[in-house]
Amino acid sequence: MKRFFTILVCKLLRFVGGIVGKGSSLPGKIALRLCPDILSRVELPKYIIAVTGSNGKTSTVEMIAHILTENGKTVAWNKEGSNQIEGVTTLVLGSSTMGGRVKSDILLIESDERFARYTFKYIKPTHYVITNLYRDQLTRNGHPDWVFDALKDSIYPETQLILNADDPLVSLFGYGRDNVTWFGADELSSDTKELVSVYNDGAYCPHCKAPMKYTTHHYNHIGHYECTSCGYKRQDTRYTVTSVDLDKGEAVIDGKYKITLALKSLYNIYNILAAYTAASIVGIDQEKIAADMSDYVMKNGRVITFNIGDRPGTLLTSKHENSISYDQSIRLACADKRGCDVMFIVDAVSRKYFTSDVSWLWDIDFEMLGSENVHEIILAGKYCNDLAVRFSYTDIPGEKIRMIEDISEAYEHLKSDRKEYIYVITCFSDKGKFISLL
Numbered sequence: 064m065k066r067f068f069t070i071l072v073c074k075l076l077r078f079v080g081g082i083v084g085k086g087s088s089l090p091g092k093i094a095l096r097l098c099p100d101i102l103s104r105v106e107l108p109k110y111i112i113a114v115t116g117s118n119g120k121t122s123t124v125e126m127i128a129h130i131l132t133e134n135g136k137t138v139a140w141n142k143e144g145s146n147q148i149e150g151v152t153t154l155v156l157g158s159s160t161m162g163g164r165v166k167s168d169i170l171l172i173e174s175d176e177r178f179a180r181y182t183f184k185y186i187k188p189t190h191y192v193i194t195n196l197y198r199d200q201l202t203r204n205g206h207p208d209w210v211f212d213a214l215k216d217s218i219y220p221e222t223q224l225i226l227n228a229d230d231p232l233v234s235l236f237g238y239g240r241d242n243v244t245w246f247g248a249d250e251l252s253s254d255t256k257e258l259v260s261v262y263n264d265g266a267y268c269p270h271c272k273a274p275m276k277y278t279t280h281h282y283n284h285i286g287h288y289e290c291t292s293c294g295y296k297r298q299d300t301r302y303t304v305t306s307v308d309l310d311k312g313e314a315v316i317d318g319k320y321k322i323t324l325a326l327k328s329l330y331n332i333y334n335i336l337a338a339y340t341a342a343s344i345v346g347i348d349q350e351k352i353a354a355d356m357s358d359y360v361m362k363n364g365r366v367i368t369f370n371i372g373d374r375p376g377t378l379l380t381s382k383h384e385n386s387i388s389y390d391q392s393i394r395l396a397c398a399d400k401r402g403c404d405v406m407f408i409v410d411a412v413s414r415k416y417f418t419s420d421v422s423w424l425w426d427i428d429f430e431m432l433g434s435e436n437v438h439e440i441i442l443a444g445k446y447c448n449d450l451a452v453r454f455s456y457t458d459i460p461g462e463k464i465r466m467i468e469d470i471s472e473a474y475e476h477l478k479s480d481r482k483e484y485i486y487v488i489t490c491f492s493d494k495g496k497f498i499s500l501l
Contacts, residue, residue, distance in 0.1 A: 065097075065098055066098065066101065066104045066105075066163050067161055067162075067163075068097070069094050069097045069098040069101050069156070070094075070101075070156050070159055070161055070163060071161065072090075072093060072094060072097060073090040073091065073093070073094040073152070073153060073156040073157060074090075074156065074157060076089060076090035076093060077090045077153055077157045087141070087143035087144075087145035087150050087153055088145045088147065088149040088150040088153060089149070089153075090152075090153045090156070090157070091148070091149040091150055091151065091152030091153035091154075091156070092149040092152075094152050094153075094156055095148070095149065095152055100185060101152065101156065102151075102152060102155060102184075102185035102186055103185040104163055105155055105156070105159055105163045105164070105165060106163055106164040106165065107155075107165050107170055107186065108165055108167055108168055108169055108170050109168075109169075109189070110168065110169040110170070110189055110190065110345055111169075111170045111172070111186060111187070111188045111189045111190070112127065112169060112170070112171045112172070112188065112189070112190045112191075112192065112341055112345070113172045113174055113179075113183065113188035113190070113191045113192065114127070114171070114172070114173050114174070114191075114192040114194070114337075114341075115173070115174045115175070115176045115179050115191075115192070115193055115194070115214065115217075116176060116192075116193050116194030116195045116196065116227075116233070117176065117194070117195050117196050117197040117198075117199040117207070117210070117385065117387075118194065118195055118197060118199070118330075118382065118385065118387065118388055119194040119195065119330070119333065119334045119337070120146065120173045120174075120176075120194065121144050121146075121173060121363050121365070122331070122334045122361055122363060122365060123192065123194060123334045123337045123338050123341075124140055124141075124171060124172075124173040125142070125361060125362060125363050126334060126335060126338035126356065126359065126361075127140075127171055127338045127341050127342060128140045128142070128171055129355060129359065130338060130339075130342040130347060130352050130355050130356070131168075131169055131171075131342060131345070131347065133351075133355045134342075134347050134348075134351060134355075136167075136168045136169055136345075137166070137167040137168045137169070138167055138168065138169045138170075138171050139154060139155070139158035139165060139166075139167040139169070139170050139171065140154070140170075140171035140172070140173070141153075141154045141171075141172060141173050142363075144173065144363070146172075146173045146174050146175045146182075147174075147175050147178045147181075147182065148178060148181045148182045151172055151174065151182050151186070154172070155170070155186070158170070169345065170186075172186070172188070174217075176196070176210055176213070176214050177203070177204055177210060177213050177214075179213075179214055179216075179217035180213060180214070180216040180217045182217070183217040183219075187219050187221070187222065188219075188222050189222065189223065190222070190223050190225055190341060190344060190345070191218060191222050191223070191224050191225065192225040192337050192340075192341055193214070193224065193225070193226050193227065193233050193236060194227055194233075194333065194334070194337055195227055195230045195233060195285070195333070195387075196210055196211060196214075196230060196232045196233055197264070197283075197385060197386075197387045197388075198262075198264065198385065198386055198387070198423070198426060199382065199384065199385045200382075200384040200385065200413070201384060201420065201422065201423060202384070202413075202418050202420055203384075203413075207232055207264065208232070208269070211232055211235065211236075211269075214236075215236065218236060221242075222242070223242045223243070223244065223344070224236060224237055224240065224242065224243045224244070225243075225244045225246065225337070225340055225341055225344065226243055226244070226245055226246070227246060227247060227285075227333065227337070228245040228246065228247035228297050228298045228299075228300050229247040229248060229281060229285045229286055229287070229297060229333075230284070230285055231265055231268070231269055231275065231284065231288050231295075231297070232264075232269045234297065234298060235269045235270060235295075237298070238270065238295070243298075244301050244302070244340060244344060245298045245299065245300045245301055245302075246300055246301065246302040246303070246336050246337060246339075246340040247297070247300040247303060247304070247336075248281055248303065248304040248305075248307075248329075248332075248333075248336070249303055249304065249305050249306070250278075250279045250287065251279075251281060251304070251306070251307050251329075252306075252307070252308075253281075253307060253309060253329065254279040254280060254281055254286070255279075255280045256278075256279065256280070257280070258277070258280055258283075258284075259280070259428070260282070260283045260284070260390070260428060261386070261425070261426055261427065261428050261430075262386075262426055263284060264283070264284045265277065265283075265284030265285075265286070265288060268290035268291075268292065268293060268295050269295075270290065270293055270295040271290060271292055271293040271295065273290055273291055273292030273293065274290075274291050274292075275288050275289070275290055275291070276288065276289055276290075276291050281329060282329060282330070282387075282390070282391070282394070283387050283390065285333075301340075302316065302317065302336060302339060302340040302343060303316065303317055303318075303336075304316055304332055304333075304336055305317065305318045307329065307332060309324075309327045309328075309329065309398060310327075310398075310400075312324040312325075312327045314332045314335070316336065316339055316349075316353065317349070320349055320350060320352075320353035321353065321357075322335060322353050322356050322357050323357045323358050324358075325358050325359055325360045325361075326361075326366055326395070327395065327398065328391055328394070328395045329391070329394075330387075330391035330394075335356050338352075338356070339352050339353070339356065364380070364494075365379075365380040366378070366379060366380070367380075367494075367498070369501050371474070371477050371478050371485065371501070372478050373482075374477065374478075374481065374482070374483070374484070374485055375484060375485070376477075376484060376485030376486065376487060377484075377485070377486055377487070378487045378489070378494060378497065378498070379392040379395065379396075379486060379487070379488050379489075380489065380490065380491060380494050381488055381489070381490060382490060382491070383409065383411075383412055383413065383423070383490040383491075383492065384412065384413065384420070384423045385423070386423055386426035386427045386428075389427045389488065390427060390428045390431075392486075392488045393405075393427070393428065393429070393431050393432060393488070394431060395486070396432075396436075396437060396486040396488070397431050397432065397434040397436055397437060398436070399436055399484060399486075400436055401436075401483075401484050402436055402437075402438055402483050402484070403436060403437060403438065403483050403484040403485065403486055404437075404438055404439040404440070404441065404477070404481065404483045404484070404485050404486070405432065405437055405439075405440050405441070405485075405486045405487075405488065406440075406441040406442075406443055406473060406477065406485065406486070406487045406488070407440070407441070407442055407443065407444075407450060407488050407489065408443045408444045408470060408473075408487065408488075408489035408490075408493045408494075408496070408497060409421075409424075409443075409444045409445070409446040409447070409449070409450060409489070409490075409493070410443075410444030410445045410446070410470060410489075410492070410493045410496060411444075411445070411490075411492040411493055412446070412492075413492065419446075421446055421449045424449060424450060424453045425453060427453075429453060429454060429457055429459070430457050430458070430459075432457070432459055433457065433458060433459050437463075438463070438483050439463060439464075439465060439481070439483070440454070440459070440463055440464045440465070441464075441465050441466075441467060441473055441476065441477075442454070442464065442465070442466045442467070443466075443467050443468065443469075443470050443473035444468065444470060444489075444493060445468065447466050447467070447468050448466070448468075450466075451464070451466050470493075470496050470497060470500070471500060474497065474500045
């Protein structure tokens with residue numbers, strides 16, 4: 064009766080929350096108060112796929128769900144993006160019968176990396192995708208090594224790990240394990256032999272702390288590496304991006320499956336590859352996966368196209384306090400050979416706490432914006448002065464940069480008679496402030 068009552072309450076609260084446009088985590092929070100071990104009392108499906116990491120969780124989960132659904136599987140997944148234990152509890156109970164059985168073929172869970180140990184206390188994933196570990200929200204997450212220690216407590220011996228072989232810290236989760244599937248990229252034409260990032264989180268071996276040697280860098284510390292002391296190195300991959308042409312917007316997986324890209328970003332290709340790998344493992348035909356992924360446009364609102372008058376543009380939602388997320392958005396804009404203007408909005412640092420910490424701005428590779436493809440740079444929002452100080456340490460000419468604190472005024476500036484394509488780069492907290500003006 065306790066299980067029945069808890070599920071009933073969760074379903075009712077979720078229904079009410081759906082009407083008012085809220086309630087992805089509150090129903091689960093109440094359910095856990097009523098029955099703290101409710102997740103251990105639910106009958107789960109054969110496949111439980113978990114996805115975590117610093118970046119790309121939401122996009123990867125959406126793509127996995129898209130592929131599986133297109134191929135006839137029923138999938139329960141937290142599409143609202145509520146990825147801590149309360150949101151996962153809402154997902155599981157909301158997808159269950161009153162008798163406590165999840166009705167879908169596959170349970171697909173996006174989990175916050177720092178809180179995965181709590182999410183998976185009662186739920187044991189059969190397959191666990193870990194996308195990457197980057198510097199992310201210093202105030203909340205500290206260093207990636209600390210997040211690694213928190214995340215490893217959520218991994219069970221019987222779980223099949225699906226790991227990004229090109230990330231040395233993520234690869235450490237697979238050290239000494241047999242049940243690991245590796246995905247990654249071959250050496251690509253866009254690679255660099257030397258690190259071009261502002262910082263180097265791949266300088267030392269995560270296993271023995273000796274210096275690490277790279278033969279190629281895809282971006283930042285993602286690439287092909289080997290420790291100079293203990294021999295820890297990138298593993299051979301089962302699922303592989305074998306070639307990429309970002310100008311054409313094409314990627315090839317496993318040497319034969321071509322995918323056309325709606326978003327011409329190597330960062331996006333890793334999300335696609337992670338989804339491709341997970342779907343392949345649960346039995347979906349790889350040719351069909353490639354077809355389902357070609358030109359797929361994300362529905363999660365992280366990338367939005369728009370028009371301001373006659374000027375087209377793209378809004379890229381990058382995580383504040385996450386420099387690699389910004390680097391990849393900047394890289395996308397700089398590669399646009401049509402010529403573009405780029406606007407950055409930093410008006411709120413976080414949705415969850417207030418510190419005014421802007422140290423993360425100094426980790427972003429703004430120097431890339433010196434590209435001849437970028438014509439004007441607009442700095443907007445409450446922290447535009449902090450952005451301006453950061454830009455003063457680049458070699459970008461001052462006349463190329465315009466500072467407009469008020470977002471509405473910055474938007475009006477974009478309505479000028481300029482013809483360049485527009486990229487607006489901001490975060491979850493601030494994107495609505497721009498969208499509301501469109």
